[in-house]
Amino acid sequence: MKKALLLVLIVILLLPAGALAQDMPHAGAEVVTNFMQSGTYDIGAEQLEPGFEEATGIELEIVASPFVVLVQNNITDLSTGTGEFDVISGDFWIGSVWNHMQPLDDLIERDMWGGSFIEGLMKQGPSAFFDGKRIGIPYSADAYGLIYRTDIFEEAGISADWETWDEFFEALDALEMHLEGSDIAPNVFAFGAYEQTPAIFLGMYDGYLVDAEGNYALDHDKAVAALNQMKSLLDYNPEGATSLSIDEANSVFLTGKAATMICWVSFVRAAAQDPDASLVVDNWATAPFPGPGFPFLSAWNLFISGFSENPDAAWEWIKYYITEEEAKRRFVELGVGSPFLSTYEDAELIEKYSHDFPNMVANLNRAESVPWIFAAFEIFFRHMGEFVIGAVDVETMLENTLADWSELEVPEGLLQSAAAQGQMQEG
Amino acid sequence: MASSVATKSSSSTSNWHRRHDLPWLVAFVIPAFLIVVAVQFYPLAYSAYLSVQDWVLTESQTPKGFVGLQNFAAELADDTFRRSVRNSVYITGGALALQMTLGICLAYLTMGSSWRMRAIRTLLILPMVIAPVAAGTLWRILLNSRAGLVNHLLSLIGVKGPEWLASPDWAIVSVVLLDTWQWTPFVLLVVSAAIASVPSDLLEVAAIDGASRWKTFLYVELPLLMPLLLLTLVFRMLESLLSLDSIYSLTFGGPGYSTYTLTYYIYTLGLRSFNFGAAAASSWLFMIFASVSIGVVFWFQRREW
Numbered sequence: 101m102k103k104a105l106l107l108v109l110i111v112i113l114l115l116p117a118g119a120l121a122q123d124m125p126h127a128g129a130e131v132v133t134n135f136m137q138s139g140t141y142d143i144g145a146e147q148l149e150p151g152f153e154e155a156t157g158i159e160l161e162i163v164a165s166p167f168v169v170l171v172q173n174n175i176t177d178l179s180t181g182t183g184e185f186d187v188i189s190g191d192f193w194i195g196s197v198w199n200h201m202q203p204l205d206d207l208i209e210r211d212m213w214g215g216s217f218i219e220g221l222m223k224q225g226p227s228a229f230f231d232g233k234r235i236g237i238p239y240s241a242d243a244y245g246l247i248y249r250t251d252i253f254e255e256a257g258i259s260a261d262w263e264t265w266d267e268f269f270e271a272l273d274a275l276e277m278h279l280e281g282s283d284i285a286p287n288v289f290a291f292g293a294y295e296q297t298p299a300i301f302l303g304m305y306d307g308y309l310v311d312a313e314g315n316y317a318l319d320h321d322k323a324v325a326a327l328n329q330m331k332s333l334l335d336y337n338p339e340g341a342t343s344l345s346i347d348e349a350n351s352v353f354l355t356g357k358a359a360t361m362i363c364w365v366s367f368v369r370a371a372a373q374d375p376d377a378s379l380v381v382d383n384w385a386t387a388p389f390p391g392p393g394f395p396f397l398s399a400w401n402l403f404i405s406g407f408s409e410n411p412d413a414a415w416e417w418i419k420y421y422i423t424e425e426e427a428k429r430r431f432v433e434l435g436v437g438s439p440f441l442s443t444y445e446d447a448e449l450i451e452k453y454s455h456d457f458p459n460m461v462a463n464l465n466r467a468e469s470v471p472w473i474f475a476a477f478e479i480f481f482r483h484m485g486e487f488v489i490g491a492v493d494v495e496t497m498l499e500n501t502l503a504d505w506s507e508l509e510v511p512e513g514l515l516q517s518a519a520a521q522g523q524m525q526e527g
Numbered sequence: 528m529a530s531s532v533a534t535k536s537s538s539s540t541s542n543w544h545r546r547h548d549l550p551w552l553v554a555f556v557i558p559a560f561l562i563v564v565a566v567q568f569y570p571l572a573y574s575a576y577l578s579v580q581d582w583v584l585t586e587s588q589t590p591k592g593f594v595g596l597q598n599f600a601a602e603l604a605d606d607t608f609r610r611s612v613r614n615s616v617y618i619t620g621g622a623l624a625l626q627m628t629l630g631i632c633l634a635y636l637t638m639g640s641s642w643r644m645r646a647i648r649t650l651l652i653l654p655m656v657i658a659p660v661a662a663g664t665l666w667r668i669l670l671n672s673r674a675g676l677v678n679h680l681l682s683l684i685g686v687k688g689p690e691w692l693a694s695p696d697w698a699i700v701s702v703v704l705l706d707t708w709q710w711t712p713f714v715l716l717v718v719s720a721a722i723a724s725v726p727s728d729l730l731e732v733a734a735i736d737g738a739s740r741w742k743t744f745l746y747v748e749l750p751l752l753m754p755l756l757l758l759t760l761v762f763r764m765l766e767s768l769l770s771l772d773s774i775y776s777l778t779f780g781g782p783g784y785s786t787y788t789l790t791y792y793i794y795t796l797g798l799r800s801f802n803f804g805a806a807a808a809s810s811w812l813f814m815i816f817a818s819v820s821i822g823v824v825f826w827f828q829r830r831e832w
Binding site: 168171172175176179180181196197291292294295338339340342343344345348473474475478482483484485486487488489491492500503504508509511 | 583584585586588606607667671672673674690691692693694695779780781782783784785787795798799800801802
């Protein structure tokens, strides 16, 4: 009798532990996740860490590194099969190691996981795929944008409804006439931040980025036209624009010295509405990004390393980090662009960001990533820098770029991404 | 005979000491030798091995195979590599000329042990203790063509400042200025110490002989300072050639490839493109270039001054 009672007692005592084990199937597992040290994505993760550990029993380690170090860490970790990171933060920059990522389709299907993602962001390109399978899920979204001064446009009787760069240039001509005699430039762009110039080129160029043989390439005539058009934008910029950094260009707009600015809108959104930092509060809006090219996309994805020893626990972290509520919170508190449509349809936010949201969502839906590995990107923006400052002509710039690109190989994952986004030459 | 016995005895004592000490010598020398091999020779040997291999980390986890001197030939034929070498020569040459001249002048101007001179010397060495990345950022702000202090000061005297960071030539000048600003104090410190060690009787003899201050400097002090000056030159040359962080934060190697130095090139090749074979070959070419330059300096040092 005593024994039976003891057994019952033990069973009763073990019940909560059993229930706990059922609720926390990965308790005790360790997950290492990395983020860019930006004061945004990494801080957002740190804020969630205690709640995640308590809810899942998983021990989470967050490694935050500056962009360049993050890319180096990810590529060396995956190329060598070290498996230091279970959850990897990245995008096309690490396309050369996408073949080492774990497919996520089965996990997504198993858990019926999803959300109101912006449609364009879930397609191959903005989202990372390899061999037809999803390997990455976007947790942020920012597209290159164009913002303008609503008060100046109203005074000048110009509407910001352009669809092409030619139409935008017509608006710039009208602005130039309207602003004659003032110290306000029709446009400002951070031409001194050379790595930013490809973003304008991509907006003006609608040719291929990879040729039919799978090599980095450009459609010569379309590239020449886009490059020349890009350089002509300098005529509408303030003096010394070729040395403007991102912060300096933003400052030109925020101090009211430019009527339009081409930029990462997320870099300037909060400051533009801050009376202590801006003279254009409530007098600016986001415009459609002109075509025929596309707005350059920055959409960080979370991946699970193929070398992770705890892929299921890693998946738990991804589900915990990428939620509609968290994306909205990160947008409001940290300025991180949300990949969820619900953020942009939130009544409270719409009221506050009516000048920004509609065109921003439209830009995000059209935005594309590029199939460039870092070396390809660097070759392009450095040669473009030479062209912008007038050190070489457009033909030499293209010739030099193609010569340097010829030594690079396009990774398989990025070839597939280029094909899916229509960036490959038809062969 | 006695002498021979004494010699034999001394020799056998010496042999006994040698035999007795040998294990101890080995015990103390071997660890140090192994550490030197591990931290110096192994990386060198491994990079020499890599320099003749075809290996891009993102394409293969291990080297793809022996390619002989192909990596070296490819680098020597590469326009960007050649331009990087040229930029390194311009920047290092310009910075060294300015640093040595200014350092020597400042050392003479601030000679003495009064509190004023000591205070001035302390102020002058401050740039040396600033982290190169911070110094680069600071100068990026100062050289901003629209709102920077440098162009503002130039405008006060009626000079329109150049586009420091947007013009290929002025960007090189900017890097030279930054390096000079930050490292002239090093030359100042070394030369100040060297001047203090020049025997005063030599200076007195020169004065008695009626030598002017300039001639005393040229024929008495400079020959005495020369070995140290050349050593300083070597230190500064290596440091300047290896400089990456300050250029990274000041110009990012641009505009275009205008301030892309050899170190920057190797860094990009190795840690951004992960082309370890080419990066190792470039590093060896860099080492040969630096060794030849240092060799020339040492050759000068061996001459009678």
